[in-house]
Amino acid sequence: MRAILVVNPQATSTTAGGRDVLAHALASQVKLDVVETDYRGHAMAVARSAARDGIDLVVAHGGDGTVNEVVNGLLADVAPAGAPPLAGGSATRTPARRGPAAAGQVPALGVVPGGSANVFARALGISADSFEATHQLLNALENDRSRRVGLGLADGHWFTFNAGLGWDADVVGRVAKRRGKQTTAGLYLRAAVRSYFRPPLGRPALTIHVPGEEPAEALTAFVSNTDPWSYLGERAIHLNPGCSFETGLGLFALNGLGLPTVFKHVRQALATKSNQRGRRLVRHDDLPMIRIDAAEPVNFQVDGDLVGQRTRVEFSSVPNALTVIV
Numbered sequence: 001m002r003a004i005l006v007v008n009p010q011a012t013s014t015t016a017g018g019r020d021v022l023a024h025a026l027a028s029q030v031k032l033d034v035v036e037t038d039y040r041g042h043a044m045a046v047a048r049s050a051a052r053d054g055i056d057l058v059v060a061h062g063g064d065g066t067v068n069e070v071v072n073g074l075l076a077d078v079a080p081a082g083a084p085p086l087a088g089g090s091a092t093r094t095p096a097r098r099g100p101a102a103a104g105q106v107p108a109l110g111v112v113p114g115g116s117a118n119v120f121a122r123a124l125g126i127s128a129d130s131f132e133a134t135h136q137l138l139n140a141l142e143n144d145r146s147r148r149v150g151l152g153l154a155d156g157h158w159f160t161f162n163a164g165l166g167w168d169a170d171v172v173g174r175v176a177k178r179r180g181k182q183t184t185a186g187l188y189l190r191a192a193v194r195s196y197f198r199p200p201l202g203r204p205a206l207t208i209h210v211p212g213e214e215p216a217e218a219l220t221a222f223v224s225n226t227d228p229w230s231y232l233g234e235r236a237i238h239l240n241p242g243c244s245f246e247t248g249l250g251l252f253a254l255n256g257l258g259l260p261t262v263f264k265h266v267r268q269a270l271a272t273k274s275n276q277r278g279r280r281l282v283r284h285d286d287l288p289m290i291r292i293d294a295a296e297p298v299n300f301q302v303d304g305d306l307v308g309q310r311t312r313v314e315f316s317s318v319p320n321a322l323t324v325i326v
Contacts, residue, residue, distance in 0.1 A: 008062030014114035047073025063115020166220030169299035170195035224250035238274035242285030
């Protein structure tokens with residue numbers, strides 16, 4: 001088996017010692033090359049080349065951003081055929097398929113967390129401790145154990161756990177401006193409060209289109225590919241408890257952001273047995289497709305990275321998109 005280990009040395013909890021232990025352990029089972037990333041998009045480029053070169057396994061050692069880049073690289077040449085559009089929408093164009101990946105030989109993905117939240121890995125049951133996660137990965141390789149997972153696709157970007165328009169993307173943007181500081185739960189909480197009271201782009205109205213339903217209005221929209229939506233420290237945040245890697249996408253949108261509404265849903269989100277309900281809530285846990293239109297440009301995030309500003313985004317659920325060694 002040929003494998004590539006992609007390491008982000010700038011990720012929150014990656015260390016040279018941890019990298020060396022992981023590389024040595026993997027090299028005992030596979031023919032391994034190690035690449036350290038040194039610019040944004042580097043992990044995606046490495047993974048894309050790996051898919052075209054017929055590599056069997058790509059292991060991402062970094063945070064959620066590194067994992068997202070690797071996933072987008074692995075699937076860069078095999079985006080699914082365009083699905084029928086929702087009313088008023090446009091079908092997603094399918095890029096040309098090239099190389100071994102086009103024949104269905106997409107490398108498997110391995111993940112050894114090295115970031116702060118590590119949402120995708122934790123949702124799969126992978127330990128947040130890099131040494132324990134390395135042991136889990138080696139055990140899965142020894143026992144030929146893997147799992148097929150569904151992914152989300154939004155505006156040409158694959159996402160593994162969540163995406164969103166509005167408030168959550170505003171928070172992501174604020175946190176991104178403070179890179180270099182330790183990314184902590186407290187930093188995200190402060191960014192959430194500041195973005196709530198001072199939204200950088202205001203609160204443009206959103207119109208949400210889902211199959212079989214009348215359009216719904218909202219002020220912010222969260223899209224999930226699994227549950228939990230994210231983590232606050234050790235605490236899971238549940239927006240769509242019925243969503244998983246085996247279902248369609250989850251939608252959690254609020255058409256009002258008054259403090260009583262926000263506090264109510266924050267309490268529900270942090271509950272051990274969460275079941276989000278409320279008259280201001282638009283929620284679905286298993287959607288094949290979502291389209292969100294904004295009256296004015298709003299911030300758009302994918303897997304915790306700010307992509308930019310959009311007035312329309314189409315989200316699609318892609319079942320069994322990727323093999324993960326777990």
